[in-house]
Amino acid sequence: MRNAAITGWGMAVPDRVLTNADLERMVETSDEWITSRTGIKERRIVGAEDSTTSLSVTAARQALDTAGLTAEDIDLIVVATCTPDQFLVSQACLVQAELGGTAGAFDLGAACSGFVYAVAVGSPFVQPGRHDRVMVIGVDTLTRFVDYTDRSTCILFGDGAGAVVLEATDEPRGLLSTVLGADGAGYKHLYIPGWGAFVPESAELFPEYRPYLHMNGQEVFRFAVRVMGDAAVEAVEKANLTFDDVDMLIPHQANMRIIDAAARRLALPREKVWVNLDRYGNTSAASIPIALFEAAEAGKLAEGDNVVLVAFGGGLAWAAGMVRWGTAGVCHDAECRKSAAVVPESERVPAGRASDTESRTTKTLAGG
Numbered sequence: 001m002r003n004a005a006i007t008g009w010g011m012a013v014p015d016r017v018l019t020n021a022d023l024e025r026m027v028e029t030s031d032e033w034i035t036s037r038t039g040i041k042e043r044r045i046v047g048a049e050d051s052t053t054s055l056s057v058t059a060a061r062q063a064l065d066t067a068g069l070t071a072e073d074i075d076l077i078v079v080a081t082c083t084p085d086q087f088l089v090s091q092a093c094l095v096q097a098e099l100g101g102t103a104g105a106f107d108l109g110a111a112c113s114g115f116v117y118a119v120a121v122g123s124p125f126v127q128p129g130r131h132d133r134v135m136v137i138g139v140d141t142l143t144r145f146v147d148y149t150d151r152s153t154c155i156l157f158g159d160g161a162g163a164v165v166l167e168a169t170d171e172p173r174g175l176l177s178t179v180l181g182a183d184g185a186g187y188k189h190l191y192i193p194g195w196g197a198f199v200p201e202s203a204e205l206f207p208e209y210r211p212y213l214h215m216n217g218q219e220v221f222r223f224a225v226r227v228m229g230d231a232a233v234e235a236v237e238k239a240n241l242t243f244d245d246v247d248m249l250i251p252h253q254a255n256m257r258i259i260d261a262a263a264r265r266l267a268l269p270r271e272k273v274w275v276n277l278d279r280y281g282n283t284s285a286a287s288i289p290i291a292l293f294e295a296a297e298a299g300k301l302a303e304g305d306n307v308v309l310v311a312f313g314g315g316l317a318w319a320a321g322m323v324r325w326g327t328a329g330v331c332h333d334a335e336c337r338k339s340a341a342v343v344p345e346s347e348r349v350p351a352g353r354a355s356d357t358e359s360r361t362t363k364t365l366a367g368g
């Protein structure tokens with residue numbers, strides 16, 4: 001079985017900065033309250049010139065550059081977002097229209113957990129006969145749906161995009177374990193009504209029917225503290241590793257108190273936890289790939305390091321994974337990449353002789 005190493009990484013945030021001081025002028029809040037309750041100092045907000053597409057494309061191009069690839073080399077693009085620029089066509093196709101190439105392209109909706117879900121979904125595609133290189137993007141522009149008169153939500157969110165390239169290797173690299181979960185019954189603790197096919201018969205029957213982000217902060221907080229710790233521990237155990245083996249925790253950047261609780265569960269010191277929410281706030285599906293990008297660029301991730309990704313958010317959903325960092329076994333020159341794209345004769349499965357498991361998997365993937 002081939003693995004999917006992370007060989008490229010990129011990120012993008014809008015230029016416009018919204019500080020806690022700016023918010024003090026907009027709603028009844030204070031820098032002291034926001035900092036002590038969340039850890040956030042400022043966030044980036046999309047302007048008229050930005051879009052979910054523009055942020056995604058900038059992050060994707062950077063990820064391609066890091067990997068030394070072009071858009072034509074990519075076989076599949078998966079975009080995790082709950083704020084696509086439009087519903088038809090997919091955000092992934094809009095991104096591909098700018099990047100070029102003919103990769104398969106689809107979106108995945110799991111809100112703030114979306115990037116980890118997308119890596120979990122994209123990694124198994126990196127197999128002989130399927131795809132060799134997959135682009136996974138986590139992007140959100142949630143500030144377009146934030147009510148800037150609601151102090152309980154408008155202080156939290158920022159916009160951004162992060163992207164990674166996954167490439168085939170026979171070495172144990174990339175996602176070693178996956179934990180995915182959801183509690184759909186809790187959806188009303190964090191959701192955006194409207195903008196979908198459902199239209200209420202009468203606005204009076206649905207007084208909350210406003211296309212803004214609605215959130216029960218305390219419920220989400222309790223849920224987050226529980227699932228972040230549980231999912232992170234499960235990801236380590238499923239990879240047959242111990243807490244001592246963990247070199248870095250990349251948590252969803254929502255609230256410093258939630259991050260601290262997850263770090264405590266893994267008994268990790270502060271220097272093994274990547275935090276940037278003070279600068280970007282909660283960027284939803286973008287928060288983990290942006291943090292991953294920063295940790296990689298800062299030289300904090302070495303070949304063979306074990307990195308735990310863990311996220312929670314709207315759904316209510318959660319996701320975690322143990323990633324073995326590095327590019328061991330990945331083809332680095334053009335010739336090798338070309339030949340790796342061809343499935344070796346010995347690995348081809350003759351028609352009608354596929355094992356039950358293989359045919360079931362293929363059908364599931366094909367059936368979408």
Ligand code: UT7
Pocket residue numbers: 028029030033034037038112151152155190215217218220221224254255282284312313314
């Ligand atoms: O990706 C997932 C996205 N969602 C989340 O991560 C949300 C998770 N939840 C949280 O991060 C926290 O619940 C919040 C930061 C949203 C709120 O913190 P909290 O410690 O749970 O505060 P609270 O809701 O219990 O409110 C405490 C007080 C209330 O006043 P009273 O009733 O005690 O007088 C609020 O009205 O703080 C008040 N308050 C504020 N005060 C100043 C709420 N928002 C603000 C604010 N500035 N922005």
